[in-house]
Amino acid sequence: MLDHPVASPTPSAGTAGTEPQTFTGNRGLAIEEMLIFEIGRDDTTGVDLPEPPRVVSRLGKLERAAPIGLPGLSEPEAVRHYVRLSQKNYGIDTGIFPLGSCTMKHNPRLNERMARLPGFGDIHPLQPLSTVAGAVALIAELSRWLSELTGMPAIAMTPKAGAHGELTGLMAIKAALGARGERRSVVLVPEPAHGTNPATAALLGYRVEALPARADGSVDVEEVRKRLSPDVAALMLTNPNTCGLFERDVVAIAEAVHAAGAYFYADGANFNAIVGKVRPGDLGVDAMHINLHKTFSTPHGGGGPGAGPVALSASLAPFMPVPYVMGSDAVGLPSHYREHPGPGSQSLGRICAFHGQMGMFVRALAYMLSHGVDGMRQASEDAVLNANYIRASLSDLMSPAFGERPCMHEALFDDSWLEGTGITTLDFAKAMTDEGFHPMTVYFPLVVHGAMLIEPTESESKQSLDQFIASLRGLAKAAKSGDVARFKDAPHLAPRRRLDETKAAREPRLRWTPSGPHRQAAE
């Protein structure tokens, strides 16, 4: 059953090598597109603007002299250019996007419409607060939802993305330690953590000490106790962890951290597994960022913008960055909005201009209102169910990293099942693109050899999962049967064959230049 997709596959007509060469380089609907610098013209514009009023210039001799080098396109040309570019991309709307740790779920279009209401999209961050009461109320309302779902009393809303949220959380911890008159210099980070965790700690001058993980990526509470000292400021822990497992000892870990006078930071990247099931605040977490662009469906947009509000415990709440909504019961009146640390305030200050990612706040709240608390719990359950369904359906052919143990919202495989085939995890991923799928996360977490981390999210139907599973099973059998060429040369059918990343790094060409591409010195 597993091996037969719902709709039987049409056999591939052939590979790139057997197709006729075209004069354009295009292949049917796959159209090659040059850079705007190659097709645009200096005197072309796609915007009709009136003649500027005649005035005496007040530029103080600072008028730009040299040409800028920005060719333009008329509107029809611009539309065609970007539509063609878009067609070279894979998105969630194309199909399953099972990137582990990235939570690529459906992006509801209602959210886009709501963010574009003039009352949200066309308001200025510094117009009088009396003219943006609805915006302040929306921030307060989203903050209330996040507070409720995390079980934590305060939400710092302004961080611009997950890593910015981590930075804000660690800043709050550093400020809190400072207020106690303590200077601690170490942050403990488990080896399987996201790279942003150690990078963030280092940015604030902390020495990062890596905590070895158990075989299943989980943190050993005894190891934590051994490493804790009066010099440890915080432990950063991802839960569910990057191996897709819930940290069973999380409560004991939190207690140990607190007993040593340190703070417990949780990376909330994997919050989608547990919304409505358990609250981080109830587990002893002091600070946790929430990726609105993961758990709460705001679009990833090819790498942002994100939004990374940070939930804070009562012990860290006084150190909230400005601006914030004052008081837990505030209904969001502008008079409850604090833009500056007042006298006696312990706020850590400002971490970015203005009020945070308002456009993302609107989308996230639309998601929450649509799901309701019941729907969000169901979403988490479905996300976990889907991941386990994939794990169970592939475990006889591929090697699940932790045997038959259930996972949370992502299923992790290692590459031991590929041993002796001459095929790597990367080859397998590239072959998946020929099958019409975006690959899973590969080679992360680092603690598992040749890792393949699959996060289907709750957005996939059973039919979609069955098709995905059947395709992976087909590929797995092909790999084991010695069909090496299918993998080594993959992708055959994507807009590009495998790209030379070594060349890109050795001879960096980071912008188009009129004289044609040439090597640009980078020491």
Place this chain on the structure above:
Amino acid sequence: MRYLPLTDTDRKAMLRRIGVTDIDTLFADIPRDKRLNGRLNGRLALPKAQGEMEVERALSRLAARNVPAGSVPFFVGAGAYKHHVPATVDHLMQRSEFLTSYTPYQPEIAQGTLQYLYEFQTQVAALTAMEVANASMYDGSTACAEAVSMAMRITRRRRAVLAGNLHPHYRETVETLCRLSGHEIVALPPAPRGTEDLAAYIDSNVACVVVQTPDFYGHLRDITALAEKAHAAGALLIAVFTEAVSLGLVEPPGAMGADIVAGEGQSIGNALSFGGPYVGLLATRHKHVRQMPGRLCGETVDQDGRRGFVLTLSAREQHIRREKATSNICTNSGLCALAFTIHMTLLGEAGLKRLARINHANAVQLADSLGEVPRVEVLNQAFFNEFTIRVPGDAAEIIEKLAAKGVLGGVPVSRLEPDRPELGDLIVVASTEVNTDDDRAAYVCALREVV
């Protein structure tokens, strides 16, 4: 629930395949006494799922409590600007394949994102007259903080000097990071008339001087001499701007000796959106590229020799270098960069220059008219589309009175500098291409009535 495809029949069949009897078995690792067991036990009950109509109604009610910029004569700037964004921009950036894609880790199926990032980097480098730009930062303020960190790494020095006319939110963003990361900041006091002697603060301990032009009060500054002075002391000059349209008309930082440029790109292609999401621009010289934060897109070839694009020089980044990375940034502002690059492509050099000229002319006309209002003084000599006025009395009160008359007349400096009563009578005023003669007349008329 309309976003969840699984049916109860599906769920049962899937649980059977997995070999468990109920969903809670899959959550068995969560300590039993901490589980919510089907209900949130918090202070507040959260509502249940709602249909699209109900959600739209609830959010529209909130939106209706705000006054959109496009509905009134609007002159608010100070770091974010109301510009006309062509309909094409919003349509194209909502293409599914752009909107719902991820950071392009699999370049063979992300050439759309990668090519527009390459175009974006090239446009930003051209606009700022710098050699290389990255694929975007969160916004101008965080780009500014990253630029300061970058300068500290390059010079191995620990002190930054901030011009008094740097946007106060940018100054505070840099201050917060430096205070908590153990770096030293010398922030000069605001100089609303545009005169300050930054050069006096530069010595061999200084990593960088951060100066904004057009600055927070709207003054245009020639930073050439300052750059020379910084370089002579082994320091770097960081040039900041918040109004990207100005670069269509004004001498770019790269031509005045800047080593790093950090700017806000919102003005091109992006909505006001109450302050975010925006797009941070960061550009520098080739020799500093390996100290840059953030993603960089580069050109290469595929197995068949065809041109293609990939993320490159990632040995700088957190997912490879962890605690030794140049920054912790991961997600940036991809989609806002796309909006920027589409709008810039539509404008082209000819359109951008004309747009900038209209902005400048509108601001000059407004400054002249406001300067004629009794007891109102315009502080600027050289400016682009923004300037500062001194009003008789409390600026914040005057702005509220103007708002009551349906004119959003600018930003009282006290909103951002509450601890400096000497700035309490200043308003930063911006005028862009969206302002009409009627808008200007309404402003002048309303201001005459309230002062």
